[in-house]
Amino acid sequence: MMTYTAVLLDLDGTLVNSIPDLADATNAMRTEMGLPPLPLDVIATYVGKGAENLVRRALSSGFEAPLTEETVAQGLALFKQHYHVVNGTKSAVYEGVVDGLTQLRDAGVAMAVVTNKPAEFTHPLLQACGLSGFFEHVVCGDTCTEKKPHPMPLLHACKLLDVDPGQAILIGDSANDALAAQAAGMSVFAVPYGYNEGQDVQNLKVDGIVASIDVAAARITGSAANVFTE
Numbered sequence: 001m002m003t004y005t006a007v008l009l010d011l012d013g014t015l016v017n018s019i020p021d022l023a024d025a026t027n028a029m030r031t032e033m034g035l036p037p038l039p040l041d042v043i044a045t046y047v048g049k050g051a052e053n054l055v056r057r058a059l060s061s062g063f064e065a066p067l068t069e070e071t072v073a074q075g076l077a078l079f080k081q082h083y084h085v086v087n088g089t090k091s092a093v094y095e096g097v098v099d100g101l102t103q104l105r106d107a108g109v110a111m112a113v114v115t116n117k118p119a120e121f122t123h124p125l126l127q128a129c130g131l132s133g134f135f136e137h138v139v140c141g142d143t144c145t146e147k148k149p150h151p152m153p154l155l156h157a158c159k160l161l162d163v164d165p166g167q168a169i170l171i172g173d174s175a176n177d178a179l180a181a182q183a184a185g186m187s188v189f190a191v192p193y194g195y196n197e198g199q200d201v202q203n204l205k206v207d208g209i210v211a212s213i214d215v216a217a218a219r220i221t222g223s224a225a226n227v228f229t230e
């Protein structure tokens with residue numbers, strides 16, 4: 001059985017369902033820019049590559065002319081203003097997360113969050129959801145010069161935790177997580193309930209698809225009958 005000394009966790013779509021707040025902020029931005037609101041499930045497919053990417057995708061829907069950098073900057077400023085107000089208000093921790101993180105902590109596994117969400121929103125969200133205390137480090141979308149699917153934030157988290165990437169596993173919800181982990185030389189589990197930019201998680205190249213974080217924790221710590229073997 002493979003043993004891991006560190007577990008890295010994605011945030012949006014893995015630990016927390018943040019779509020209701022992201023959608024409210026996105027639609028508030030669109031309204032101010034004279035655009036009609038978008039359905040929540042459409043906005044969900046725009047999440048995964050950070051706030052600026054979400055804004056670009058959300059503005060591309062309904063803007064006739066090609067987007068100018070000025071429009072993107074205006075949209076990003078409005079999005080941030082609104083997201084600061086609503087961040088954490090409708091977001092909810094997924095079932096199994098607190099139990100799973102508790103299992104991992106009790107097993108002595110070091111944990112860090114690695115998210116593409118900017119730091120100015122990540123820390124307040126973790127705080128609002130009561131999850132901050134589980135993590136030794138939090139690597140955000142603007143912590144390093146590259147974001148997932150680049151391996152840099154994962155390698156940075158391993159360095160902060162003082163573990164070899166080969167002894168770490170990432171749990172995420174999207175191709176950005178799967179590709180980053182693969183490039184970092186790290187194992188990866190995917191949860192099926194998050195946002196994979198509208199794609200089927202079954203097609204991801206991962207070491208396992210786990211129904212929830214408590215199931216992942218049981219497999220990682222070897223406390224389940226069906227332990228993860230390699």
Ligand SMILES: O=C(O)COP(=O)(O)O
Binds near residue numbers: 117
């Ligand atoms: O902010 C995003 O676009 C996605 O964030 P995540 O990396 O926590 O899924």
Ligand SMILES: [Mg+2]
Binds near residue numbers: 013048172173
């Ligand atoms: Mg995610």
